[in-house]
Amino acid sequence: MAGAGAAERGAAQAPAPDAGRLERARWAAGEVLRAARLLADDAALRRAALLPTALTAAGCAVFAALTVAGDAADGEVTGPGALHVFTVTFVGLASMPPTLLQRQWMRVALEARRALGVPAGEDPFAGQRWPRMVLREWVKALRQAVVVSAGLFPVAMVLAMLPGKLATAALGAAWAFYWVLVDAFELPLEAIPGPRRGAGAPWYARALQRLGAALWLLRPFRWAGRLLARLTRPWAEEVQFTERHPWETAGFGVAVGAVLAVPGVGFFFRSIAIVAATALNARLEGDGDAAVPAAPPPA
Incomplete structure (x- = not known):
């Protein structure tokens, strides 16, 4: 019965292509709620999430x-x-790359695919030694820290010239939370079988480069865009997903933020985000059939 309940709660068709923006955002927020319920109902998924x-x-x-x-x-x-x-x-820690616990969190992503009924995933770093994997993840974490703290420094400098500091603070908070969402899609996309899809220049790099090309005084923005594109290359595919589905990403972000604020439930913030991100990618990008999740194995 628990498996049937999980399947029923996990079944949710993606909105039609011509659906309104708010409808798409509400649907994505609902996927986060369904992910939380699936995590509670699926014994194997729950066990995988408990350890990390x-x-x-x-x-x-x-x-x-x-x-x-x-x-x-x-x-x-x-x-x-x-x-x-x-x-x-x-x-x-929950909003940064997993570093030391990368293998444990990857297991959550793989179990999420099984629970959602999409084709089995694969660990792209299964044959890699743990020290090398941890070193790679630490380098990524440092890159992300630089991106979050100083990625929009030229824009922040301009906003700092305006009266008050609200605009600068709002930009910094939005930029930091955006990278929390990007990080949530990392393991679900890495778990997709086969080579990773290519991705072009990210939206923020293109925006900075266009701004820098508008006037010679703004040329530093162009350089900043190029540097930011290089620093964020490991997350190019995740960033492109958020650009293709901005309203779904917004709904996902609001719901994930709400989960983080709920006492007790917030402990499973990363696990719920991984499951929901897996479902969003499957239903929006056609990564297998996620309409009917597989029944979980017995506890």
Whole structure:
């Protein structure tokens, strides 16, 4: 019965091509809710998600305890409490590339494909040694940190000249959250069998280059666009997906943000995002038939 319930909740056809923007956004938000239900109902998927989630939470708890203990030893009693440090650290790690736990999170992506009824996926780095894989993921994490913190620096400099700081803060927050969403699509797209699809220049690089070509004084924007395109090359396919489906990405983002804010459920933020991103890609890009998920194996 649990398998039938999961299949029923997972079945949701993508909107028609001529559907309205809000309808597409609502549908994508619903996919996040269906992903959460599927994660709760599918025993194998749930087991796959529990291990990396528990390891991440344990690491954050140790870091929070050491941070608070260090502050107490220094006589600082006004700093943030352990729960605050834990929450900030957990959210930060959940929104970055998986690095040390890449294999465990890839297993979640592979189980998500099975639970959704799409063709079996593959780990593109299955034969790679763990130290080399971790090094690659750390390099990607550093690249993403640079992109998030300084990727739109020229634009932020211009906005900083305007009265008030609201525009700069809003741009920074939107840019950072956009990369949380891009990261959510990384493992689902990597798990697709076969070679990865090609992708052209990302939308933000094209925008900066057009701006830089408009006036010679704005030429630094052109250089920034080229640099940003190079830095974000590992996520070119994920970025292109968000460009092809902007309203679905927006609905997905709103729902994922809501999941992150729910106590308890937020612990499974990355797992839910991986399952939902897998479903979105399958239904929007034709990656197999995701209309009827397979029944989960017995617990």
